[in-house]
Amino acid sequence: MSHGRPINPDTTIVRHSGDVLHRALDVDLCVIGAGISGTTTALEAARLGKTVAIADSLPALGGQAVNSIIGTFCGLYRNGTHGHRLTFGIVDEMLAYLERHDACYYRHGPTTTVVHYNEIALSRWVETALDAAGVIPVTGAILRSVETEGRRVNAARLVTRYGDVTIRAEGFADCSGDAALTYLAGYACREPDEKVYGSQQAVVEGINLDAEPPQREELAARIAEKAEAYGLIRKNGLMFYFPGKEVAVMNMTHVETPLDPLEASKTSAIGKDQVDRGVRLLRDEFPQVFGNIKVRSYGFPGIRQTRWIKAKHHLVVDEVVNQVKFDDAIGRTSWPIELHNAPEGFVWEVFDEDHVHYIPFSAMISPEADNLVAVGRCIDGDPAALSSVRVMGPCMAQGMAAANALDLAGAGSVHQIDIGMLQARVSDNLNRSDGVAP
Numbered sequence: 001m002s003h004g005r006p007i008n009p010d011t012t013i014v015r016h017s018g019d020v021l022h023r024a025l026d027v028d029l030c031v032i033g034a035g036i037s038g039t040t041t042a043l044e045a046a047r048l049g050k051t052v053a054i055a056d057s058l059p060a061l062g063g064q065a066v067n068s069i070i071g072t073f074c075g076l077y078r079n080g081t082h083g084h085r086l087t088f089g090i091v092d093e094m095l096a097y098l099e100r101h102d103a104c105y106y107r108h109g110p111t112t113t114v115v116h117y118n119e120i121a122l123s124r125w126v127e128t129a130l131d132a133a134g135v136i137p138v139t140g141a142i143l144r145s146v147e148t149e150g151r152r153v154n155a156a157r158l159v160t161r162y163g164d165v166t167i168r169a170e171g172f173a174d175c176s177g178d179a180a181l182t183y184l185a186g187y188a189c190r191e192p193d194e195k196v197y198g199s200q201q202a203v204v205e206g207i208n209l210d211a212e213p214p215q216r217e218e219l220a221a222r223i224a225e226k227a228e229a230y231g232l233i234r235k236n237g238l239m240f241y242f243p244g245k246e247v248a249v250m251n252m253t254h255v256e257t258p259l260d261p262l263e264a265s266k267t268s269a270i271g272k273d274q275v276d277r278g279v280r281l282l283r284d285e286f287p288q289v290f291g292n293i294k295v296r297s298y299g300f301p302g303i304r305q306t307r308w309i310k311a312k313h314h315l316v317v318d319e320v321v322n323q324v325k326f327d328d329a330i331g332r333t334s335w336p337i338e339l340h341n342a343p344e345g346f347v348w349e350v351f352d353e354d355h356v357h358y359i360p361f362s363a364m365i366s367p368e369a370d371n372l373v374a375v376g377r378c379i380d381g382d383p384a385a386l387s388s389v390r391v392m393g394p395c396m397a398q399g400m401a402a403a404n405a406l407d408l409a410g411a412g413s414v415h416q417i418d419i420g421m422l423q424a425r426v427s428d429n430l431n432r433s434d435g436v437a438p
């Protein structure tokens, strides 16, 4: 036997015939977008016995949670240093996986508890959990058009580098963040009147563990003072540390996130340049701790808000502030108003320890469609209201509700389901009051 030489020297000659390779899938639920919202929706639906396909334009699963290196689960816990968890279900399994792999850290801050995580471990959880649940992944697949018949979506047509894929389903979940499914179906959507900035996240390595890292206020004050000198657009920033590890997730930039394809393509380079400037500032200003840091990985551009559905209910910030408990509430959170609407900073309005606000199911459904539910970044609310309900804790609660609502609707309409039955299925996410983080 010879090594390095082909055993069979024959090859196959191919020539494009003009026909595009076309694959078709027929499932109970088609999920567009495989971020934390899509992943939760797909897993919850699979647990209900549904056949599920999940499609994403990236060649990998996990959406922004993985690929933009968000790095922290927010909005999962009630306020206070040791508030209890507010969302249950798939999130229990995800946290257990991350704990088993020494890949998360519960930080009991003064406002609330957040969960910092390793994005590589999270990506493996997403992939293995979806695979174990029998969910069919369709990656590198961009939604190109949507086939509708009146109030029903019949099929999603996607293009991939290898050919086209059509997914036919009884129910559809728009977990695309940009309301791509709802928009292409021709149903009404909204775009913001004022800019909501995204951020370029990065993981830095080389933190000196023998020195004390600056805490949030000190870091923010120094960045505010020096940002202009380093050419930083945003004049505040955050570092998410992992005790005992010489890495941190850096969130110090603001970058516009336009919907124009050519403008959008420029944002990655702008974001990375902002990260590099931030690293220089940190090295110079905190030489003891950060003198040797360098970027280990840049995330894909982080997008907060672009386009979202015009739903039956438009959640407004007063309803968030006043803790309105909607008749059709399906999830809750205590997360502050976190509105990134200015280049230099963001609105950060923290609620008190007793505060909990709710997400109505009617903010997730288009009045024009019967078998379509939106989840995550593209549910309906004003920018301030959305800023507090699109963090990942409430996204997971919405995913659980979407899967159950579409299951209850079956071949009928999500507008006609028994809301009491839906609430009974997601009652932990409305009522449970245990689960303080370790």
Ligand SMILES: Cc1cc2nc3c(=O)[nH]c(=O)nc-3n(C[C@H](O)[C@H](O)[C@H](O)COP(=O)(O)OP(=O)(O)OC[C@H]3O[C@@H](n4cnc5c(N)ncnc54)[C@H](O)[C@@H]3O)c2cc1C
Pocket (backbone or CB within 6 Å): 032, 033, 034, 035, 036, 037, 038, 055, 056, 057, 058, 062, 063, 064, 065, 070, 071, 072, 073, 074, 075, 141, 142, 143, 144, 175, 176, 177, 178, 180, 198, 199, 200, 201, 251, 302, 303, 304, 375, 376, 377, 378, 390, 391, 392, 393, 395
């Ligand atoms: C920089 C930044 C920092 C943040 N920090 C935090 C934080 O610390 N903690 C927290 O909890 N939340 C944070 N958030 C908010 C949170 O990360 C997001 O709101 C959340 O991840 C949204 O999840 P999603 O699944 O709804 O959307 P995404 O994760 O955006 O997933 C949408 C998916 O849909 C796919 N898609 C879009 N269009 C198409 C199409 N046409 N065809 C096919 N696929 C498509 C995309 O590729 C993407 O993977 C942050 C957000 C940003 C941008």
